[in-house]
Each structure stands twice: as C-alpha cells, then as structure tokens.
Amino acid sequence: MPRERHGTPPVGSRPMMSIDGLGDLWDTLFGAQTDPPALLVLITGAVALVVVSTRLPWRIARNAITIAHEGGHALVALLTGRKLHGIRLHSDTSGLTLSAGRPTGPGMILTLLAGYVAPPLVGLAGAWLLGGNRITLLLWVAVALLLAMLVMIRNVFGVVSLLITGALVFAVSWYATPQVQAAFAYAGVWFLLLGGVRPVVELQRLRSRGRMPASDADQLAGLTPFPPLFWVGVFALVNLAALLAGALLLAGPFLTDAGLTL
Template identity: 35%
Template structure:
C-alpha cells in the first residue's frame, strides 16, 4: 500500500525522489536479527551501550540533554495535538528546560500538555525499538532530521539551537549515507538512553515534585502532585514493559 501511494505522486519519476525512496525504504531482513547469536548481539550490544551512557556519571552529564530535548518536545507535540500553539523551547545540560504553548490557561489540553514531558522519552524510546526491529530505521532517521530542522524555528537559546542542529545533521547524515545496521544500532543506543533516562528524570522529581511538572499539574487541577507522579510512573513502566516484550519476542523467544 505504501509503495502504491509513493508511486502515485506526481514527482514519483523524478531522480531526486528516487534517491529519497532508496534511502528511506523499509528493510524487512532486519527482522532476521534474531535468527542466531550474532543477530541477537546486534540488538543487545547497542542497548547495553545506551544503558552504560546513562549509568556512567561522566557520560550521563553529556547525553542527558537528549532526554531533556525529547521531554520538552513531548510537551510541544501534545500541546499541538490538543489545539494549543507551540511558540518556543529551551533545553539545558542540567536536565532543566521549558517549552511554551499558548492556549486556554486551564482545562484538559493544558493538563495533558504539562503531563506529557516525563513519559515522552520512554514512549519515544519504545517506539524507536519497535520501528528499528521492523526495518524502519532509515525512515526514522529522515523523520528525525526533518522534525529537528522544523524545530530550529522554535529554539530560544544558542545552546538549544546547537543541540537541535547536531541532532538534525547526525540523523540526516545517517539517512543519506545509508547503512541499515549502523542506523539501527544508533537508534537502539538512543532508545535505551531515552528509556533509562526517563526513569532517571522521573526519579529526580518523584521524592519532591515541587517546582516540577507534577507541581504545575497540582496547581492546575487540584489533584496532589503525588497523583501525577504516579500516573507518569505508570506510563513509563508501561512503555518499558512494551520495549521488553518486543525485544524478548525478537531476540529471545
């Protein structure tokens, strides 16, 4: 069906479009990673690298900004989906940041937008695992590059612009110089980083949610901060369980 839709486009015969299709198409044989021990390691080794990046303090101080980036863009995405207007965002290396959406100063849309930040990295990480195991790593690289370029219009600091541009350039390069296993391995590293990073971000606010998203939700709704911390925990746990399920079926079942 996807192929039929692509072939029906008016520019489907253009050389530049053919190059895009070649570099973006699905790779079904990636699902064969689970066939033997070497295939299993091609999945688990990148995941272990991602876990190490989060657990080692020196590397965590560097890579945690990616978790913050997804956190803030999670606010932005849900804000847009609920009818709010996204106007800008900032990320900082100390795990702090903010995304600004404009709309009603109360209501379900604002609550969902505020709630989405902490679960976003876990949900994205699980999605990356699912897409990678099904051969969509090149398409994810292109989508990441395009979204990152679009986000440059909303950055509100030079550091945020630098991080966003680096993500766009890296994803674009991996897409253009296509290597399915290389792209898949990179996405699995990032997936593990986002999943475990989501737990670390959540754990940093869970004991005392004052000044955090759950505290904002408590002010908006009247429900206590611990309730919102708990719902975010359930979302992160569900995303993690989904990732484990897909990995089990792909490599161990």
C-alpha cells in the same frame, strides 16, 4: 494571556534526481532492512543502560531526553489548541516550553502531562519501527522531527544542541554503513526507553528536598484533585510500561531465534 513555563546548475553540481532515483530513495526510506544480529540488540541495550546509570555519560546524553521532553510539551500544546511561543534548552539539561491559552482545562493538563512521558513514548514508537526493520525510516523521521522543533527554539544553546543532534543523526543515516545505522538506531531507542525512567526518580528526589516546587507534577496537582505524588506515579507507570513494551519489540531477534513470536 497566561503562559506555561513548560536555472542552470553550475559546473560540477549534481544533476537533478531522476524518477528512477526518486524510486530508489523511496525504496530505501520505506523498505525493510535485514534483521540485526541478536547480539547487537543486546549490546546496544547494555550500552544504553550504562550511559543512563553513570554520572558523566548521563550528564551529556541527558540533553537528548530534554529535547524529547520539551518536544512533548510543544507537540501536545499545539494539538490541544494552545499557542506555542517557543522552547528553550539549557546547558544544565533543563528546558522550558512557553505556550499561551487557557490556564486550566484538559489542554493545559495534557500539555503538562506530556513532558516526562514523551521520551519513552518516542522510544516505543522507535521500537515499533525497528520491530519492522525500518531503520532508515526511523533515522529520517528523527531528522524531520528535530528540524521541525528547531524553528521553535529561542536560545543559542538550544539551537546548537538541535543542530548537533540533527547533524549526527543525518550523517549516520546518509553516510554510515547499514551495520552502523542499525547499532546507532537501536542504541538511541534503548536510550530513550531507559533514559525516560531516571528523570522521574530525579524529579521525586528533588521534590522531596523542596527544590522543585513548580515541577510539572506540582502544576498538575494545582489543576486537578490529585496530589503531586500521584502524578509522579503516573509518569513512572507510563514510562515503565513503555519500557517493557519497547523491550519486547526490540527483543524480536531473540524471540525469532527461540522460535517464538509476539
């Protein structure tokens, strides 16, 4: 079929968790944390902007954008009935998602469309959770999504990348103080929102030089009446809209201090 490139516990062990313990865990996971300082929201946004805007930090952090990008392809492929063969993540921050199914039609179009818009849309969902002060829930959802994606990774670098990212998020969610958790969560969401815009600019720059003839935009052009530049524009508009909406959600502390509400 066509494929898209896109017993008894040992001495010293912990006892089983009691019902009360499960209740405490449930409350911790789904309960709302306190409002973060408005300054924290501002500083984490500034840090994320610096990372996205500077060469070396972006080169390293861009792997997180690739994870979200390929995860978007994979999720939509499954939701549209395509058979997912696997995901590869590469050290140059590129990635590849392989799925099988009809080479044309809505399923293929949506699968191709999902990649570039996935990071800021994930960021927007994260901003919505942070707007309700569900910081712990956000971190645990991130760990769950990374674990779900791990089973579909088909190369060593991809496995290592997912394990490191998942271990970092889990460590923060389990061991860090509430203040550190808040800073980490806000920085991560800001990064997804801001970091989803730059790859679209890079995409068009490379396309204009003839270096990405099989990009998602070009493949979409081959499946629809619209040219590649139209799809680049769609990516940009969706990502900018997600950035604006996410920023408004994250700005809740500022609006509250000013006596305003969304």
